[in-house]
Amino acid sequence: MTNGKPETPDLQSAEPMLAEAELNGVRNEDLVRQRREQICDAALELFLMKGFAATTIRDICAGSGVNQASIYDYIANKNDILRRLLNQLWFRRDVVNLPELMANQDLSMQEVLARYFREAWAMKRKGTLLAYRSVPHMQAEDRKAMRMRERKLIEDLCVQLHRRAGNMPDDKRVEVIANLLVFLTAFAPMRDWLTRDIPNEDMVQLISAGAAAAVEKMIDEICKDPANG
């Protein structure tokens, strides 16, 4: 195809996901899906409430109504549940992607951020919390996959920031901006009691205005004083 956005890097390319174990204790695939959903739903609530380590398989069984022995017909082990949850909630592809949004030059920075925060805070609230809180409990290889994905996100963001900033010099500090934006994704989820008092849309508007101003200011700063490469 020759008529799409020209040489934008492929932002949608193979994302690393966490490898879910295969099981074949139970044949009926619909049943497996249904039970897995029960299990994951219950586990998510418990993980968010008590943390991964403090949640026992017995808790999850009680919460989901699945028997303590049977649960191993549907998931391989406790870590497998976490993996499946993160695949659903953190690595989901149906939620807007910040670098991609930024690539659309018709949108102002503030509009980009407003759309992004609105959707991310609505759709990925629990995923964000789970991801931030349970990194220490993940298997080494899963943690590595998370890091890779984050790394790629930051890189893509840096590319887009340069694109938007015109002739900003190459500077390590651009990464700081990208990291700040990624960090802000966790703002509403982590400060969740705030959103009980304040309508979500108000937060979205306010924070995206502030964040856009911050980004512009920081880009300015880098242009004005191009110190580090």
Added chain:
Amino acid sequence: MTNGKPETPDLQSAEPMLAEAELNGVRNEDLVRQRREQICDAALELFLMKGFAATTIRDICAGSGVNQASIYDYIANKNDILRRLLNQLWFRRDVVNLPELMANQDLSMQEVLARYFREAWAMKRKGTLLAYRSVPHMQAEDRKAMRMRERKLIEDLCVQLHRRAGNMPDDKRVEVIANLLVFLTAFAPMRDWLTRDIPNEDMVQLISAGAAAAVEKMIDEICKDPANG
């Protein structure tokens, strides 16, 4: 005294700390202090590396060189260690206080934030990480104390933001600004791999410039469109 800063609210007032257990298995107080230090030092590293729940008393004993039975002469239980660490690292009074800094009207917002982030990121890095990560493992009453202290911080910050913004209307959204600033305290600690590539002072300057711009923009926004009370 009549010549201090006039009616600034007492920002230094009784901070709630977590209640440490008293023990009297060992008489020599210096020894107790020393052993406790060993224990807490080892525990901190382990808690940050593996998380509170995944760290066992045996790990802490191995790391600190204190015997598994003796450790209970110096700390009451695993949660007591966490409490002591947070009292040292999170509730420390020797580190600059943001509302207090803001009360000094001679400093620009950017200067205030630069001073604050510089010191907070240098001195409270581990405390911040520990606090954010181990909230779910704390005893209910300790969690309550943490919340209270945070609540007070936000309130003090709101007061100072109003003071600085001149005639900004009373608006719930001011809390969002305060929360954003508190949240940013965790930026460098949580994105710690960043700081391995980028000098700390560069981060301080860049983020405080950006954050100051964001705060101003958000105050503007609230003044321009005074919707919520």
Added chain:
DNA sequence: CAGCGTGCCTGACATATGTCAGATTTTAAC
């Protein structure tokens, strides 16, 4: 009804963990 396949559950194993009683060693004073 018998026979079988599929999903479910009782019950338990092996290990890990927080905690500590009580024996043992060290220290210091005479």
Added chain:
DNA sequence: GTTAAAATCTGACATATGTCAGGCACGCTG
């Protein structure tokens, strides 16, 4: 050197946990 106080350690208890083997019940086919 004797002795008593103080600090440290061995060893263990009670419990909790992840995991699963092997038996059970139910529905389907003939």
